[in-house]
Structure formats: C-alpha cells, structure tokens
Amino acid sequence: MTFLEKLSAAWTANQSLLCVGLDPDISKFPDSVKQQPDAIFAFCKAIVDATADLACSFKPQIAYFAALRAEDQLEALCRYIRETYPQIPVVLDAKRGDIGATAEQYAREAFERYGADAVTVNPYMGFDSVAPYLEWKDRGVIILCRTSNPGGSDLQFLTADGKPVYQHVARLVAEKWNTNGQCGLVVGATFPEELAQVRGIVGDMPLLVPGIGAQGGDIQATVKAGRTAAGSGMMINSSRAILYAKPAAGEDFAGAARRVALETRDAINQYR
Numbered sequence: 001m002t003f004l005e006k007l008s009a010a011w012t013a014n015q016s017l018l019c020v021g022l023d024p025d026i027s028k029f030p031d032s033v034k035q036q037p038d039a040i041f042a043f044c045k046a047i048v049d050a051t052a053d054l055a056c057s058f059k060p061q062i063a064y065f066a067a068l069r070a071e072d073q074l075e076a077l078c079r080y081i082r083e084t085y086p087q088i089p090v091v092l093d094a095k096r097g098d099i100g101a102t103a104e105q106y107a108r109e110a111f112e113r114y115g116a117d118a119v120t121v122n123p124y125m126g127f128d129s130v131a132p133y134l135e136w137k138d139r140g141v142i143i144l145c146r147t148s149n150p151g152g153s154d155l156q157f158l159t160a161d162g163k164p165v166y167q168h169v170a171r172l173v174a175e176k177w178n179t180n181g182q183c184g185l186v187v188g189a190t191f192p193e194e195l196a197q198v199r200g201i202v203g204d205m206p207l208l209v210p211g212i213g214a215q216g217g218d219i220q221a222t223v224k225a226g227r228t229a230a231g232s233g234m235m236i237n238s239s240r241a242i243l244y245a246k247p248a249a250g251e252d253f254a255g256a257a258r259r260v261a262l263e264t265r266d267a268i269n270q271y272r
Helices: 001-012 041-050 062-066 073-086 102-115 127-136 148-154 167-175 190-203 219-226 252-270
Strands: 020-023 057-060 091-096 118-121 140-146 185-189 205-208 232-237
Touching: 001 140, 041 073, 041 252, 057 062, 057 205, 057 232, 062 073, 062 140, 062 185, 073 118, 073 252, 091 102, 091 140, 102 127, 118 127, 127 140, 127 167, 140 148, 140 167, 140 190, 140 219, 148 167, 167 185, 167 190, 185 190, 190 205, 190 219, 219 232, 219 252, 232 252
Parallel strands: 020 057, 020 232, 057 091, 091 118, 118 140, 140 185, 185 205, 205 232
Antiparallel strands: none
C-alpha cells in the first residue's frame, strides 16, 4: 500500500483530518513518566494509544529525539506504530535538504531506519535534492511550501515572474516533480489565504497543515481554505495542544490528550 492509499484509508476509517504531532519535551512530562529509563518512548506511546482512532497520521519531529540522543526510542516508537496501528501513516518531520549521495542517505534514514511512510523535505536546493526520496515510490515526500512561521515570508513571499516563491514551489511539485503521485506540501494554517491559493494550484494533492492549536491557526478558516471537493486532502497537525493538555479531574495526561484530540477532530469535521 502506498502512502497516499494508506492516508486516504485513514481519512475515511477515522473520519479525521487530524495529524497528531509527537514533539516530546521531557520538561513537560508528568513526574511518573520522567523517571522511566525510556521516558520519551513511554510518553509518546501513551499518546499514540490514546489518539490512534482519532488521527489520520502521526508526525514525530526528529529533532526532539535526536537532541536527547533518543533516536533508538524514535525507532522503537515508529516500529510500535507500524506494528500496532499499521493503518495510520507515520510522517517523519525531518525537513531534510541536501543533494546527491547525502540525500540518498537521508532517504535511507527516513524510510529504512525509521520505516516512515512519508518524510518532510526542503526544496531550497532544487529537484536533485528531492529526487532520491522519490525513488521510494510507495513513500510520501512532503515538501515545504508556505510554512506556518512568520519568518517564512522572508523568502517564500519574494516575487519571481510576478508570483511569490511559494506558488512557484507548489506549481513545480504539482506539474513536474510529482510524477509518481507521492508528493505533498507543507502549508501553514496561519496563512489561510495562501493555503487556498496552493489548493487551487495543486488540485487534490495532500497538504500537511501545521499551525492550529498552540500556534493559533483558525480551524474553520483552515478547513475551508484547504479541503478538497471531497472534504479531505489535509493532515491538520496539532502537537503541543494535545501532548500537554491540562488534565481535568480524574484524567491522566493521556486522557487529557485524547479529550483535546477528540475536540479538535470534531471541530475540524464541522467544516468539512
């Protein structure tokens, strides 16, 4: 099954466009989890178990693991998701961007070492920096386009041939790079007008949409701008708002995460 086939099935089975981001910050873990030798894996596993029926994808952010020398726990987490919830795609958020043999190794890291269904990449160095990932025809390659951070405008909104750079990226990917139908784009929820522009350029291509939750993106505006005619086409990511939700009476951290994930999924579905 290809990445897009798995993602499409998850959209339908879980009636969800919610992507749960896994950005583990030990300083925010409950004390009971901090004390465990595999605290990062234990925390993320609990989040995955609590939200797997509510999500269309999981997105572990590699830096949060690598900074703590916890790549082995990331491997274990990706393996756990593949074995326990094989219907839910894993998007490795790595934002790699290099050329030639180096890009080939980054692709092997994402798809062999971690077994990810898709990986995020940076297009700044052009097609030959993306091509090695496209050799893995059953995997997804999700390319930065219009990112959710304010500084993204420094480059992405520069004008070339009368159009902003992010629109050139969208058109390149849709018209030239997506020969195997495996590409997607990262477009932030914090810029719904640009999100709508990208959707108009790329048709039904899947979009990874960060920026709701802690970053303040509006769910209604995001869904209306980015949905396809079928009411899908997006992985709307929420990380911190779910991972570190404040437990209500009688809840543990995983129960709080599930509650917020359910509220978020249902809020998204109101506008599909």
